[in-house]
Amino acid sequence: MNTSQSISRPVIYLAFITGIVLLIPLVAMQFTNEVVWTLSDFVIAGSLLFGTGLTFILATKTSENKMYRFAMGLALGSSLFLIWANLAVGIIGPEDHAFNLLYFGVIGIGILGSLFTRFKAYGMMFVLIAMSFAHVILLVAALLTNMQSVPSSSVLEIFGVNGMFIFLFTTAALLFRYAEKKEQST
CATH class of the missing domain: 1.10.287 (Helix Hairpins)
Structure with a gap:
């Protein structure tokens, strides 16, 4: 075929x-x-x-590697969710708040990194780590620039939403690491 x-x-x-x-x-x-x-x-x-x-x-x-497929699904699903949430309601305040544009940079890191690494598990691990780190930077920047004073953006909400994406992208990175080890052992 x-x-x-x-x-x-x-x-x-x-x-x-x-x-x-x-x-x-x-x-x-x-x-x-x-x-x-x-x-x-x-x-x-x-x-x-x-x-x-x-x-x-x-x-x-x-790829027949099920862990790679799961990691890719989690990475892409999390990225889709980030874009969808940002467009629909915004991550910080309303969807039209200028700070929300910075979250598209996280997606940009994912796209460019994926193309650069040719979607290989080992490279994707570092791409997802970079995406997690970018979220940490945005979390800190949001707090340092007093984004918690924007309506509907408390400190807890900023930590919660960013923490969720940090967790999802870090989990995907660990799954890519596991997929790479599994590929090397076969």
């Missing part, structure tokens, strides 16, 4: 699943005024979901 045939089926499934997920807010909009999405919301959400899934498919297509 050639590569294009082995990739086309998962991509078709991914497109189908993305469409199904996007039907949820579309249907909800018909029954409540609590869900109000614009066309650009659907385009952005669809692009994020499909792009994340496609990245997973392409990054894991040659």
